[in-house]
Amino acid sequence: MLLQEQSTKTKMSDTKTAIMIIGGAEDRTQKSEILHTFFYRSGSTDASIAIIPSASQQPALNGGQYVKLFETMGAKQIELLDLRRRKECMKPNVLAYLEACTGVFLTGGDQLRLTDILANTPAIEIIRSRVQQGQLTLAGTSAGAAIMGHHMISGGCSGEPPNRSMVELTTGLGILPRLIVDQHFHNRNRMARLVSALCAHPDKLGIGIDEDTCAMVESDGLLQVVGKGTVTIINPCEMSYTNCSCVEPDKPLSVHNLRVHILSHGDRYHLHQGTVFAPTAYALI
Amino acid sequence: MLLQEQSTKTKMSDTKTAIMIIGGAEDRTQKSEILHTFFYRSGSTDASIAIIPSASQQPALNGGQYVKLFETMGAKQIELLDLRRRKECMKPNVLAYLEACTGVFLTGGDQLRLTDILANTPAIEIIRSRVQQGQLTLAGTSAGAAIMGHHMISGGCSGEPPNRSMVELTTGLGILPRLIVDQHFHNRNRMARLVSALCAHPDKLGIGIDEDTCAMVESDGLLQVVGKGTVTIINPCEMSYTNCSCVEPDKPLSVHNLRVHILSHGDRYHLHQGTVFAPTAYALI
Numbered sequence: 143m144l145l146q147e148q149s150t151k152t153k154m155s156d157t158k159t160a161i162m163i164i165g166g167a168e169d170r171t172q173k174s175e176i177l178h179t180f181f182y183r184s185g186s187t188d189a190s191i192a193i194i195p196s197a198s199q200q201p202a203l204n205g206g207q208y209v210k211l212f213e214t215m216g217a218k219q220i221e222l223l224d225l226r227r228r229k230e231c232m233k234p235n236v237l238a239y240l241e242a243c244t245g246v247f248l249t250g251g252d253q254l255r256l257t258d259i260l261a262n263t264p265a266i267e268i269i270r271s272r273v274q275q276g277q278l279t280l281a282g283t284s285a286g287a288a289i290m291g292h293h294m295i296s297g298g299c300s301g302e303p304p305n306r307s308m309v310e311l312t313t314g315l316g317i318l319p320r321l322i323v324d325q326h327f328h329n330r331n332r333m334a335r336l337v338s339a340l341c342a343h344p345d346k347l348g349i350g351i352d353e354d355t356c357a358m359v360e361s362d363g364l365l366q367v368v369g370k371g372t373v374t375i376i377n378p379c380e381m382s383y384t385n386c387s388c389v390e391p392d393k394p395l396s397v398h399n400l401r402v403h404i405l406s407h408g409d410r411y412h413l414h415q416g417t418v419f420a421p422t423a424y425a426l427i
Numbered sequence: 428m429l430l431q432e433q434s435t436k437t438k439m440s441d442t443k444t445a446i447m448i449i450g451g452a453e454d455r456t457q458k459s460e461i462l463h464t465f466f467y468r469s470g471s472t473d474a475s476i477a478i479i480p481s482a483s484q485q486p487a488l489n490g491g492q493y494v495k496l497f498e499t500m501g502a503k504q505i506e507l508l509d510l511r512r513r514k515e516c517m518k519p520n521v522l523a524y525l526e527a528c529t530g531v532f533l534t535g536g537d538q539l540r541l542t543d544i545l546a547n548t549p550a551i552e553i554i555r556s557r558v559q560q561g562q563l564t565l566a567g568t569s570a571g572a573a574i575m576g577h578h579m580i581s582g583g584c585s586g587e588p589p590n591r592s593m594v595e596l597t598t599g600l601g602i603l604p605r606l607i608v609d610q611h612f613h614n615r616n617r618m619a620r621l622v623s624a625l626c627a628h629p630d631k632l633g634i635g636i637d638e639d640t641c642a643m644v645e646s647d648g649l650l651q652v653v654g655k656g657t658v659t660i661i662n663p664c665e666m667s668y669t670n671c672s673c674v675e676p677d678k679p680l681s682v683h684n685l686r687v688h689i690l691s692h693g694d695r696y697h698l699h700q701g702t703v704f705a706p707t708a709y710a711l712i
Binding site: 300301302303304328329330331333334337352355370371372376382383385389393394395396397398399400401402403404405406407409418420 | 622
């Protein structure tokens, strides 16, 4: 096992790891650009991948689909870590695999189930630490994307003016703590709920990701869009006023001076610098 | 008639006129703040009001509801101008009433029907001219709001990433030419279609108005929000990039650097200066 770990880590030094936040409903055929990118960023045929389907109500079935897909792509090793209870997140064999693997994929389902099982466990601590050190590519789709921030949107609705009661916020897994992620974004008309979430946390950055679309974050903080839809960045850093703290929960919110970017495939945004780049250059219209 | 006109105009000199852009589904009971504001801004008990229900498929019924409401409020004179054909927009008695009245109300329905009947007719020229001179308060709800800009959203959909094919644009009645208005805004999840419209016209200003909400524009360009929901301002004046001109109609749009304000009751925005004000003062959070 030790030899295998060393061998894997040596190979991974050639591969640029990333955090891949996927908006759900990604293409799962052999053509999938997003899943191929995850496979490549995990080490391609040298990849050792962990599938964690804990968000799903049918974890074996849902996780099994990804296992087959990455097997077909040619990953060296794939383990379905079917963690259903918190104590399973402390098992030595699970932790050993997470210490050695090169890619972790969090499936969709219910983000509350995922955080209930994983939060503050050795398993997520290993993942977070190895992601931060660039040793591991982490991808999460739908519920697996929602957990990326410190604050997590766990529910809500659409079809209303922005208001505090239209979004349920709880604590995520804090992989990228500054982000508040929303997924299936334009597909489920979630702009108002993400704005509502940001009103209460204007020190955060809102990231709304459409279906079959990925916000891929490099270790230096550069986010790049991959896929069929858009990634919406809502930056409240210039926000000059909100009535959030004094308005009743079901009453409309005021928010002045949000900066919004809609990014499509190839567009980039630097999370630390707050700058946005077009696919080829920073072009003027 | 001449005496009556002079009398009306003298009384209106005490009343501050406005353009009232209403997001549809406004409260039509006696409690209605928006319709009371229109009544007041038209001269209260000295008001001579024209109801134009041309957008509606049931113009007599729909217009009749507003006639009854303003009668109950105590307007001096109310005429239902049931204009169903363009030639009716040239009739001397219609034009004489529009030259003399102090308030014009455009009902909801289909904005294309409204522009087909009214565009480039003497009737709309009189309304536009008298509104610009501060002689008349003009209100439009739903379809009656959509026609306010030079560019008009005549159809579209939601639940998609912003793209050119999700919004149908045609020519409005140009009362406030710089605006692109969308109504039933958050209620029908129309953020993506308004953004899509603005990509093609970044010299315009997007105004999304929720139901039972009014963007009331004073003669000096100060917009104030009245009502239950929000008015969303999307200002593309700092837009640094869009792929709008080179992307296929159904492919996602990129738009970098939009400035967005969500305004609720009492908030103000200066259309010419691009500045936003909280209800009591320009407060910091």
